[in-house]
Amino acid sequence: MTVVPDDHLMTLICDTCGDTVKATACVLPDAEVVWTLVSEQGWSGSPFATGPHRCPHCSLLPLSDGGQAACGEHGPGGILGIDHLDDVTVVAAAGDVDLDSGDTLRTALRHAADMGGHVVVDLSRVHLIDSTGLGHLVRAHRDARDRGATLCLAAPSRFIRTVLHTMRLDGAFPIFDSREDALAQLSKAPALERPTAAAATATRS
Numbered sequence: 001m002t003v004v005p006d007d008h009l010m011t012l013i014c015d016t017c018g019d020t021v022k023a024t025a026c027v028l029p030d031a032e033v034v035w036t037l038v039s040e041q042g043w044s045g046s047p048f049a050t051g052p053h054r055c056p057h058c059s060l061l062p063l064s065d066g067g068q069a070a071c072g073e074h075g076p077g078g079i080l081g082i083d084h085l086d087d088v089t090v091v092a093a094a095g096d097v098d099l100d101s102g103d104t105l106r107t108a109l110r111h112a113a114d115m116g117g118h119v120v121v122d123l124s125r126v127h128l129i130d131s132t133g134l135g136h137l138v139r140a141h142r143d144a145r146d147r148g149a150t151l152c153l154a155a156p157s158r159f160i161r162t163v164l165h166t167m168r169l170d171g172a173f174p175i176f177d178s179r180e181d182a183l184a185q186l187s188k189a190p191a192l193e194r195p196t197a198a199a200a201t202a203t204r205s
Contacts, residue, residue: 014055087117097133124155
């Protein structure tokens with residue numbers, strides 16, 4: 001999701017650099033149409049809330065063959081792999097995690113839950129995530145918590161961190177700079193014990 005509604009305001013998030021701008025939303029017949037907000041702020045991209053959108057700076061960057069800024073290429077979302085390491089399952093996602101690829105992530109997370117241990121979602125190769133992807137992560141996090149396990153996010157991009165912060169979800173998950181950091185922290189905890197937020201912060205610093 002690259003446009004985040006908040007009462008009468010909307011936050012635009014640049015798909016390339018993660019910069020944001022908040023402005024008054026213009027009520028249109030279709031709430032998904034945000035072209036007036038995009039154009040008034042000097043941004044470029046899709047007239048729809050699902051994007052892509054680029055800030056004025058990134059709009060000046062040369063485009064790759066795929067039509068995106070050269071510094072941030074995107075593609076269909078998918079699962080690169082599922083690794084079982086002791087009592088931790090690592091789900092490695094890639095590309096754009098959105099409505100089209102959400103079922104793939106949901107299936108992978110369900111399989112990880114069936115394994116019964118902690119879960120690390122490796123986001124290092126994920127470019128974008130929308131409300132569908134976030135919903136699957138939140139539900140998987142709650143399921144893990146209910147069974148006494150932990151679901152961690154590893155290596156989210158600046159854009160994904162911005163989306164999590166804007167949606168007030170950055171405090172819901174332990175977030176680590178890398179897959180290795182997440183696994184190291186989980187290995188220090190007794191089986192199926194949730195790492196504290198302070199421990200996650202210490203690992204990132």
